[in-house]
Amino acid sequence: MKVLVIGSDGMSPILVEKWMEKLPTLRKIKKEGILGKTIPPIPAQTPVAWTTFMTGVNPGKHGIFSFTTRKIGTYKRKINTPDKIKTKTLWKILSEHGKKVGVINVPMARTENLNGFIIPGFLAKREGIPYPSRVREKLQKKFKIKRFIGDVETKVLQEVKEEPDKFFERVNEITDMQADISLFLLEEEKWDFFMTVFMGTDRIQHFFWKNVDENHPEYERNEFTFKVEKYYQKMDKIISEFLKNIDLEETLFIFLSDHGFCPVHSEVLVNCLLYKQGFAKGGTEGNIDDENSIAVAYEYGDIWLNLEGREPNGKVQAKKYNNIVQKIKEHLEKIEVDGQKIVKHVVTRDVYWGPYVNDAPDLIILFNPGWQASRSKAKKYKDGKCIIRSERWSGGHDGTHDPKDVPGILALLGSNVSSVLKTEVNLYDLAPTVLKVLEVSVPSYIDGKPIWHCDTNFTT
Numbered sequence: 314m315k316v317l318v319i320g321s322d323g324m325s326p327i328l329v330e331k332w333m334e335k336l337p338t339l340r341k342i343k344k345e346g347i348l349g350k351t352i353p354p355i356p357a358q359t360p361v362a363w364t365t366f367m368t369g370v371n372p373g374k375h376g377i378f379s380f381t382t383r384k385i386g387t388y389k390r391k392i393n394t395p396d397k398i399k400t401k402t403l404w405k406i407l408s409e410h411g412k413k414v415g416v417i418n419v420p421m422a423r424t425e426n427l428n429g430f431i432i433p434g435f436l437a438k439r440e441g442i443p444y445p446s447r448v449r450e451k452l453q454k455k456f457k458i459k460r461f462i463g464d465v466e467t468k469v470l471q472e473v474k475e476e477p478d479k480f481f482e483r484v485n486e487i488t489d490m491q492a493d494i495s496l497f498l499l500e501e502e503k504w505d506f507f508m509t510v511f512m513g514t515d516r517i518q519h520f521f522w523k524n525v526d527e528n529h530p531e532y533e534r535n536e537f538t539f540k541v542e543k544y545y546q547k548m549d550k551i552i553s554e555f556l557k558n559i560d561l562e563e564t565l566f567i568f569l570s571d572h573g574f575c576p577v578h579s580e581v582l583v584n585c586l587l588y589k590q591g592f593a594k595g596g597t598e599g600n601i602d603d604e605n606s607i608a609v610a611y612e613y614g615d616i617w618l619n620l621e622g623r624e625p626n627g628k629v630q631a632k633k634y635n636n637i638v639q640k641i642k643e644h645l646e647k648i649e650v651d652g653q654k655i656v657k658h659v660v661t662r663d664v665y666w667g668p669y670v671n672d673a674p675d676l677i678i679l680f681n682p683g684w685q686a687s688r689s690k691a692k693k694y695k696d697g698k699c700i701i702r703s704e705r706w707s708g709g710h711d712g713t714h715d716p717k718d719v720p721g722i723l724a725l726l727g728s729n730v731s732s733v734l735k736t737e738v739n740l741y742d743l744a745p746t747v748l749k750v751l752e753v754s755v756p757s758y759i760d761g762k763p764i765w766h767c768d769t770n771f772t773t
């Protein structure tokens with residue numbers, strides 16, 4: 314058997330259902346295979362979710378808890394890069410068992426020695442540089458490129474409000490190019506496992522969710538509604554191109570996203586809320602003073618206590634830890650705006666298990682759809698109101714939201730797919746599923762379970 318995986322970052326099952334009539338390939342999969350959902354980890358952020366997918370374990374074992382994290386023993390923040398992942402990737406395990414792999418543009422996938430090739434994705438230091446050089450040379454010869462571009466440039470993202478057409482044009486251009494390159498390598502390289510992840514759906518929906526989701530209070534149907542719909546049709550067409558190039562008798566086809574989206578209309582300055590309750594202390598320039606606070610929040614709604622023995626200027630004694638965690642949780646969970654609760658739950662490290670749980674934030678806020686932590690004003694403790702209208706974002710998942718409110722899409726096609734019992738699958742179930750299909754034993758530390766019933770004899 315072989316496995317082909319196509320990823321579409323942030324593709325939403327809500328929109329797939331809504332536009333099903335216009336998505337012939339996904340409609341065919343729904344009929345002949347399985348169309349379901351993926352459940353992302355907490356927090357439902359791209360680097361955490363894809364790392365969970367590629368390792369088959371929860372964040373307590375792979376060590377990636379957010380885009381950024383507090384550098385333990387300091388008040389500094391650092392960006393999480395793939396070299397911080399503590400467990401083996403699916404493609405490394407497959408390589409070690411003699412399987413040929415090809416991996417393109419998966420966020421958090423880094424350069425590593427594999428039995429095959431890899432083009433590192435979003436957040437990798439060598440993003441877009443194919444490895445080994447054989448593949449780099451092939452792409453240079455065929456496409457005249459030195460570096461693979463799998464994501465829109467920061468400048469285009471920054472100017473999306475002023476130049477929305479340019480943004481859509483660039484996303485479409487990059488997507489077409491990625492499809493061409495991926496199909497070329499699918500044909501050109503030997504593989505047992507092949508995977509490519511497209512980023513467009515995520516980038517588009519962060520800005521244009523209010524144009525496609527009727528549940529958004531600022532819902533507005535306009536030309537952008539049509540552009541997002543067109544992009545979904547493009548992805549559907551790309552899937553059909555891949556399906557033409559594989560033999561489903563001997564290949565399992567998986568199409569998935571790492572999370573979906575929910576509406577965002579307001580941003581919450583969490584430190585402003587913590588300051589009002591006396592947990593955070595004010596410092597200079599309207600920013601919080603993290604060294605003298607009891608607890609402070611960061612840009613994705615993660616909260617850290619200033620713990621004695623852990624932080625250099627710790628203010629919270631270990632014996633008071635649980636009490637303060639509870640107080641913050643209770644306070645945030647009861648805040649209402651116009652009769653609506655802004656926070657769904659505040660979770661603690663108890664949602665994780667494994668050797669790296671102590672690297673997790675002390676608290677993680679799961680906002681109700683509509684609200685998310687402010688990133689640009691994350692450090693502010695006073696800036697007028699604690700809750701402000703969101704000017705930049707209209708959709709989110711990572712701000713942070715309950716995984717159940719932002720599930721991803723899952724589509725499976727292949728000769729044995731009809732015996733799949735679950736259609737809502739945790740992201741960590743996919744690595745063991747792939748291993749089982751490729752007849753590689755699943756390491757015992759893996760949290761996920763193959764999505765086929767254990768007794769079903771589906772590998773022949």
Ligand SMILES: [Zn+2]
Nearest residue numbers: 322323359571
């Ligand atoms: Zn994502």
